[in-house]
Amino acid sequence: MNLLCVGISHHTAPLDVRERLWFSADEIRRTLPLLKPLGASESVLFSTCNRTELYVLTENGELKPEVLKNLLIAQKSGAETIQASDLFSLSAGDAARHLFRVAAGIDSMVLGDVQILMQVKEGLNLATEQSTAGFFMNRLFQLAFRVGKRARSESTIGEGAVSVSYAAVELAEKIFDDLKKKTAFVIGAGETAELTATHLRGKEVGRLLITNRTQERAQQLANKVQGTVIPFDHWCDALAESDIVISSVEVPQFILSPDDVKSLSRKQKYSPLFMIDLGVPRNIDPKIKDLENIFLYDLDTLNTMVDENLQHRKAEIPKVDAIIDEVLGELTQWYSSLEVNPTITALTQFMESIRQEELAKNINRFDPKDRELVELVTKRMINKIIHAPIVNLRKGEETSITERLNKMSAIQKLFGLSKSLKDDPHGG
Amino acid sequence: MLHLSYLAFRTIVFQHPPVTTIFEIFTVLAFSVTATYFIIELRSHRKETGYFILNIAFFFQLASSLFIKDTPEVPPILRSGLFGAHVSSALLGYAAITIAGAYGLMYLMLYHEMKATRFGIIYKKLPTLETLERMTFTAIKLAFILLGTAILFGIVWLYHVYAGAHYNDPKLIGTVLVWAMYGFLLAARKRFGMKGRQAMILSITGFLVSIFSMTIINIFFSGFHKFY
Numbered sequence: 001m002n003l004l005c006v007g008i009s010h011h012t013a014p015l016d017v018r019e020r021l022w023f024s025a026d027e028i029r030r031t032l033p034l035l036k037p038l039g040a041s042e043s044v045l046f047s048t049c050n051r052t053e054l055y056v057l058t059e060n061g062e063l064k065p066e067v068l069k070n071l072l073i074a075q076k077s078g079a080e081t082i083q084a085s086d087l088f089s090l091s092a093g094d095a096a097r098h099l100f101r102v103a104a105g106i107d108s109m110v111l112g113d114v115q116i117l118m119q120v121k122e123g124l125n126l127a128t129e130q131s132t133a134g135f136f137m138n139r140l141f142q143l144a145f146r147v148g149k150r151a152r153s154e155s156t157i158g159e160g161a162v163s164v165s166y167a168a169v170e171l172a173e174k175i176f177d178d179l180k181k182k183t184a185f186v187i188g189a190g191e192t193a194e195l196t197a198t199h200l201r202g203k204e205v206g207r208l209l210i211t212n213r214t215q216e217r218a219q220q221l222a223n224k225v226q227g228t229v230i231p232f233d234h235w236c237d238a239l240a241e242s243d244i245v246i247s248s249v250e251v252p253q254f255i256l257s258p259d260d261v262k263s264l265s266r267k268q269k270y271s272p273l274f275m276i277d278l279g280v281p282r283n284i285d286p287k288i289k290d291l292e293n294i295f296l297y298d299l300d301t302l303n304t305m306v307d308e309n310l311q312h313r314k315a316e317i318p319k320v321d322a323i324i325d326e327v328l329g330e331l332t333q334w335y336s337s338l339e340v341n342p343t344i345t346a347l348t349q350f351m352e353s354i355r356q357e358e359l360a361k362n363i364n365r366f367d368p369k370d371r372e373l374v375e376l377v378t379k380r381m382i383n384k385i386i387h388a389p390i391v392n393l394r395k396g397e398e399t400s401i402t403e404r405l406n407k408m409s410a411i412q413k414l415f416g417l418s419k420s421l422k423d424d425p426h427g428g
Numbered sequence: 429m430l431h432l433s434y435l436a437f438r439t440i441v442f443q444h445p446p447v448t449t450i451f452e453i454f455t456v457l458a459f460s461v462t463a464t465y466f467i468i469e470l471r472s473h474r475k476e477t478g479y480f481i482l483n484i485a486f487f488f489q490l491a492s493s494l495f496i497k498d499t500p501e502v503p504p505i506l507r508s509g510l511f512g513a514h515v516s517s518a519l520l521g522y523a524a525i526t527i528a529g530a531y532g533l534m535y536l537m538l539y540h541e542m543k544a545t546r547f548g549i550i551y552k553k554l555p556t557l558e559t560l561e562r563m564t565f566t567a568i569k570l571a572f573i574l575l576g577t578a579i580l581f582g583i584v585w586l587y588h589v590y591a592g593a594h595y596n597d598p599k600l601i602g603t604v605l606v607w608a609m610y611g612f613l614l615a616a617r618k619r620f621g622m623k624g625r626q627a628m629i630l631s632i633t634g635f636l637v638s639i640f641s642m643t644i645i646n647i648f649f650s651g652f653h654k655f656y
Contacts, residue, residue, distance in 0.1 A: 175558065269620070289543070293623075295542055305545075
C-alpha cells in the first residue's frame with residue numbers, strides 16, 4: 001500500500017489557476033466516491049483559499065498521481081486551461097510530512113496561519129461522511145492535528161500579527177480591555193481600512209461608524225461589517241464618540257491637527273484614543289503622537305511591526321520541524337506495525353511466551369518420560385489456536401487494505417500486541 | 429495559607445501580633461502583598477502580572493530573613509490587640525500601595541513602549557493599559573481603606589496608652605499625606621475622570637512617599653513612631 005498526495009498551492013500555481021481548482025463541500029462530496037473504482041482504498045480532499053489537496057491510500061502501486069491529477073481537473077468545468085504540471089505530487093513519507101507542514105501552518109502563504117487546521121479538519125469530516133476515510137486516514141490526520149496543536153502551543157509560530165490590518169487590531173487590543181465596549185470610526189473605505197474594519201467586527205467591537213466621500217461605498221462596507229454610515233460632511237461629530245479612529249482618505253493636507261485632537265481629548269475626559277493613519281499622504285498630523293493618552297500609528301509603523309513578527313515566525317520554523325520529525329517517527333513506527341508479518345510474529349511470540357511460562361511452572365508435575373509429550377501437545381494446541389487468525393490475516397493481504405487494517409487492529413487490541421510491535425515493528 | 433498559618437501560630441506562641449520587629453514586619457508585608465494581589469487577581473481575572481508582584485513579595489521575605497533573630501523582649505504596650513489591628517491594617521495598606529505603585533510603573537513602561545513604537549518583551553507580556561489602570565485603582569481603593577483604618581486604630585490606641593501624646597510624628601504625618609493623596613486621586617477619578625499617565629504618576633508618587641515615610645524616617649528617628 002502507498003500514500004499519495006496530489007494538489008495545487010501558492011507554491012505551484014498563481015491565484016487565477018488555483019481558484020479554478022477550488023472545490024466546494026458539495027464538489028468534494030461528489031468527487032470522493034469516484035476514487036474508489038480507480039484503486040483508492042481511502043481518500044481525503046480539502047480546499048482552502050491557497051490550496052486544494054487530495055490524499056489517497058492506494059491498494060497497490062498501480063494508481064499513478066497523473067490519474068488523480070486528471071480526475072481533479074476533470075471535475076472542474078472550465079478548468080481546461082489547468083495543466084497537470086500545475087499540480088504537485090508526493091508519495092509515502094513525503095506526502096505525510098507535507099500534510100504535517102500544512103497542519104502546522106508552515107506551508108501556508110501566511111506563515112503560521114491558524115485557520116488551516118480547521119479547514120483540514122473539515123476535509124477529514126467530509127471524507128468520514130462519505131465513508132472514504134478509514135482506519136489509516138483517521139490515524140494520519142489525527143497525527144496531523146496533533147502536529148498543528150503542538151506547533152501552536154510549543155512554539156510561537158502563530159504569534160504576532162502578520163498583516164497591516166491585523167497589526168492595527170492587535171495594537172487596539174493592547175490598549176483596550178474589551179473592544180465590545182468601544183466605538184471604532186473608519187474614515188474612508190479603502191482596502192486596508194475595510195480589512196481592519198472586518199477584523200474589528202471579528203473582535204466584536206461595540207460600534208463601527210463608517211464615512212466615505214462616496215456614500216454608496218460607505219454603505220457597502222457598512223453592510224458588510226454591520227456598521228453605521230456617517231455622512232461625510234458630519235464626520236467630525238462622530239469623532240467625539242470614538243475610541244478608535246482609522247483614517248485612509250486621499251487628501252492633500254492633514255484632516256486632524258494637534259489642536260483638533262486636544263479639544264477632542266478634553267471632551268472625552270482624556271480617555272485613551274487609538275488612531276491609525278493608513279493614508280498616503282498621511283491624513284493625521286504626526287505631532288499628535290506627542291499628546292497624552294493618544295496613540296497614533298501610521299503605515300510605516302504597522303509595516304515594521306508586521307516585518308518583525310514575520311521574522312520572528314520564520315525563526316520558529318526549526319522548532320516546528322522538530323515536532324514534525326517526532327510525529328513522523330511515530331507515524332512510521334505505526335505504519336510498519338500495520339504490515340501482516342509483524343502482527344503474525346507478535347501473535348505467535350505472545351502465545352509461545354504464555355506456553356513457555358505455564359510449562360516452566362508446571363512441567364515438574366509430570367513424569368520425566370511424559371515431558372516431551374507435554375511439550376509437543378501444548379505446541380500443537382497453540383498452533384491450532386492461532387492457525388485460523390493467521391490464515392484470515394493472510395487472506396486480508398489479497399482483499400482490501402481497510403479490511404486488513406481493521407482485522408489487524410482488532411487482533412493487536414484484543415491480545416495487547418501494540419507494545420511488542422512498537423518495540424520491534426518488524427517482528428524481530 | 430502556610431504563611432498565614434505560620435503568622436497565626438507565631439502570634440499564639442509569643443502572645444503578641446507579629447509586628448514588633450523588622451523581621452516580623454517584613455514577613456507580614458510579604459504576606460500582605462501576596463494576599464492583596466490575590467484579591468486583585470480575583471477581581472480582575474488577569475494573571476500576567478503575578479510574576480512581577482510575587483517578586484516584590486519575595487524581596488520583602490528576603491529582607492525579613494536577613495533581619496531574622498531570636499525574639500527580643502516585647503514592651504507590654506505592643507502586646508495590645510488594638511495595636512495589632514493598627515499595624516496589620518497599616519501593613520496591608522502599605523502592601524496595597526506597593527502593588528498600586530508596581531502597576532503604575534508597569535502602566536508607564538507599557539505606555540512609553542507603545543508611544544515609542546517599541547514592541548518588545550514588555551509589550552508582549554503585560555496586559556492591556558486599561559487592565560493595568562483598573563488594577564492600579566483597585567489597589568489604590570484597598571490602600572485608601574486600609575490606611576484609613578490604620579490611622580483610626582492608631583489614634584485610638586495612642587490615646588489609650590499615652591494620654592498626653594502629641595500627633596506630630598513624621599510617620600503619622602507622612603501616612604496621612606499619602607492617605608489624603610490617594611483620597612484626592614480617587615475623588616479626581618470619580619469627579620473629573622482622571623486617568624492614564626497622570627493618574628499612574630500619582631500612584632507611583634504615593635508609593636515613593638510611603639517608602640520615604642517607612643524607611644528614611646526610621647533611619648533618622650528611633651523606633652517606628654515618635655510621640656513622646
